[in-house]
Amino acid sequence: MKLSSNRKRLLKILIGAAVYAFGILYKTDNNIVALSIYLVAFIIIGGDILLKAVKNIFHGQIFDENFLMSIATIGAFAIGDYSEGVAVMLFYQVGELFQSYAVDKSRKSITSLMDIRPDYANVQRDEALEKVDPDEVKIDDIIVIKAGEKIPLDAVVVEGTSTVDTSALTGESVPREVFQGDNLLSGCININGLLTARVTKEFGESTVSKILDLVENAGSKKSNSENFITKFARYYTPAVVIVAALLAIIPPLVLAGATFSDWIYRALVFLVISCPCALVISIPLSFFGGIGGASRSGILVKGSNYLEALAQTEIAVFDKTGTLTKGVFKVQEVVPDNIPREELLELTAYAESYSNHPISLSLKQAYGKEIDGARITNVEEISGHGIIATIDDKTVTAGNAKLMRKLNIPFGETDGVMGTVVHVAIDNVYKGYIVIADEIKEDAAKAIHDLKEAKVKQTVMLTGDAKLIGEKVASQLGLDQVYTELLPGDKVQKVEELLAGKSPRGKLAFVGDGINDAPVLARADIGIAMGGLGSDAAIEAADVVIMTDEPSKIAVAMKISKKTLRIVKQNITVALAVKAVVLILGALGIASMWAAVFADVGVALIAILNAVRILNVKRFR
Amino acid sequence: MKKAFKLEGLDCANCAAKIENAVKALDGVTSASVNFMTTKMVIEGKDTKFDEIVKAAHDIVKRLEPDVIVKKA
Numbered sequence: 001m002k003l004s005s006n007r008k009r010l011l012k013i014l015i016g017a018a019v020y021a022f023g024i025l026y027k028t029d030n031n032i033v034a035l036s037i038y039l040v041a042f043i044i045i046g047g048d049i050l051l052k053a054v055k056n057i058f059h060g061q062i063f064d065e066n067f068l069m070s071i072a073t074i075g076a077f078a079i080g081d082y083s084e085g086v087a088v089m090l091f092y093q094v095g096e097l098f099q100s101y102a103v104d105k106s107r108k109s110i111t112s113l114m115d116i117r118p119d120y121a122n123v124q125r126d127e128a129l130e131k132v133d134p135d136e137v138k139i140d141d142i143i144v145i146k147a148g149e150k151i152p153l154d155a156v157v158v159e160g161t162s163t164v165d166t167s168a169l170t171g172e173s174v175p176r177e178v179f180q181g182d183n184l185l186s187g188c189i190n191i192n193g194l195l196t197a198r199v200t201k202e203f204g205e206s207t208v209s210k211i212l213d214l215v216e217n218a219g220s221k222k223s224n225s226e227n228f229i230t231k232f233a234r235y236y237t238p239a240v241v242i243v244a245a246l247l248a249i250i251p252p253l254v255l256a257g258a259t260f261s262d263w264i265y266r267a268l269v270f271l272v273i274s275c276p277c278a279l280v281i282s283i284p285l286s287f288f289g290g291i292g293g294a295s296r297s298g299i300l301v302k303g304s305n306y307l308e309a310l311a312q313t314e315i316a317v318f319d320k321t322g323t324l325t326k327g328v329f330k331v332q333e334v335v336p337d338n339i340p341r342e343e344l345l346e347l348t349a350y351a352e353s354y355s356n357h358p359i360s361l362s363l364k365q366a367y368g369k370e371i372d373g374a375r376i377t378n379v380e381e382i383s384g385h386g387i388i389a390t391i392d393d394k395t396v397t398a399g400n401a402k403l404m405r406k407l408n409i410p411f412g413e414t415d416g417v418m419g420t421v422v423h424v425a426i427d428n429v430y431k432g433y434i435v436i437a438d439e440i441k442e443d444a445a446k447a448i449h450d451l452k453e454a455k456v457k458q459t460v461m462l463t464g465d466a467k468l469i470g471e472k473v474a475s476q477l478g479l480d481q482v483y484t485e486l487l488p489g490d491k492v493q494k495v496e497e498l499l500a501g502k503s504p505r506g507k508l509a510f511v512g513d514g515i516n517d518a519p520v521l522a523r524a525d526i527g528i529a530m531g532g533l534g535s536d537a538a539i540e541a542a543d544v545v546i547m548t549d550e551p552s553k554i555a556v557a558m559k560i561s562k563k564t565l566r567i568v569k570q571n572i573t574v575a576l577a578v579k580a581v582v583l584i585l586g587a588l589g590i591a592s593m594w595a596a597v598f599a600d601v602g603v604a605l606i607a608i609l610n611a612v613r614i615l616n617v618k619r620f621r
Numbered sequence: 622m623k624k625a626f627k628l629e630g631l632d633c634a635n636c637a638a639k640i641e642n643a644v645k646a647l648d649g650v651t652s653a654s655v656n657f658m659t660t661k662m663v664i665e666g667k668d669t670k671f672d673e674i675v676k677a678a679h680d681i682v683k684r685l686e687p688d689v690i691v692k693k694a
Contacts, residue, residue: 005630052687055687059684059685059687060684064636065633065635099632100632103632104632107658107659107660216656216659216661217656217661217663222654230638230642233635233638275635276635277633277634277635280634280635280638281634281635281657284634284656284657284658285634285657285658288656288658288659
């Protein structure tokens, strides 16, 4: 529909241009004939503008661009510049056509970035597969996802294995393997296998709907630059029109030798450039492009205002567990005492095999082999201390220092060790210890490094963990400050203190996993939640959601933000500068109406093309 | 109550801003936004007045941008 209306416009412009060309080539001394030819061309080209102008006046809309263009071009006719009147209208229309085409094109390219909406779902009903709208699928329905199809709703696999492409949601290019019992997130693409799954959320509540909703509504929270331009536009147009009116009347009355036709022409130049469209179009377009580009990298930004604020991040505050570390316990060190390392690990894993405590699980994982239950007899768990188990006729005692003291087993002090220590004794003889701790994420150090490179002044870590552990992690990662042994309430207070200490223009970003730090996320200037995939709490509480588990994405988000702001600034500066220059030259009688048309639509086009550059997000990977 | 509308044929960013400001000023509207890029208008307002608000918003769009068609999103 859009295209056909654009084609109609193009056709009108071409016919009008042909008549206009005829008017120029057909040189006649007869003024009436010349005027008629130009008028025909003018009406073919700009008739709809004149009509809209008249209609809008009746609707109480003066000073809109149609009205201004009409006055400017009719004015040109009135002072005898027929040819110029037609030319200005012609160029204005060509510019508008290009502009409409460019906006359409960029709208499409941005929305295609977010082309994750599934069109249908294959639902199993009475032994048959039915293709239905995802909206009609209910919780607990069984759906089938074939290779190459989008996963339509959040579901859990009941049958089949496959690899799933999550890149549309996370920007992560490595596909994920899924097996029976794994969660499937809507919006991902099933690459090869056939999956049968049970729906866990209705379409409206599914990940894909939430994300689309979020990105599409991101524009409703407007940035300062957008607000500035809207305000500016409100005063700019009337101001220029008033100046134009004064310009047309006063100088000819005051200055000796000044003619009305000369000064009216100058006033008309003013009218042509009085529309603020270039600015008003290019700025939301730039922000929307930035938000679209970020979402393609797995970063959801909830509004232009947050995208704008990211660039001004002065203090980055991190939660430790789940944000900089994986939040998963892992065996870090096995320190045997007079026993082979493997044997110590094996016996400890066996002793702990009946427990589901994260520490026991990490021991089993480190051991890595199947546990043969027949070897274990007599397991006794001493709450708050540890376990005593009989394995292959050996009595294995595994637990903390308290357990060793209780049983009067002499053991080595481990005060300097980070993490949880499991002491092990066999037949009441001390055999060493195993250290279990949370693991730092692979890209955590890079995340801090990149932030410093992006001129973030302070990096701070807040943790409820012990001083020793917190400080070691902080020094490993190169964080500037660390506050340890904090209760959840203390974190809010620390953030308040940091907020008080920053410069007025700088922003404080808090990065957490969104699980129990919602109050801190809300208090910070920018709340960033990590690992948002599938976590509703994180998506709701934060201003920015990082879909993957990578803290290094924060620096990426800042880069996108900075690039967006740079383009916004370029557009504002170029548009204002060109307009100002043409206004001044126009007042001096140097700039023609042609220059004014360029200042109006030409600059708008340049601004749009500039804004579209943000979509080139590959550079941020 | 919150409702989204699609503004088909919205191709002037300044008009989008004008529509937004006019809808915001309606009685009973708590928040309104017109997104030029997605051509979406979202209105939030009092339940009791919502029908009136929607009707008034339609009129505003018709007055400011006669070519734009308002559709349910």
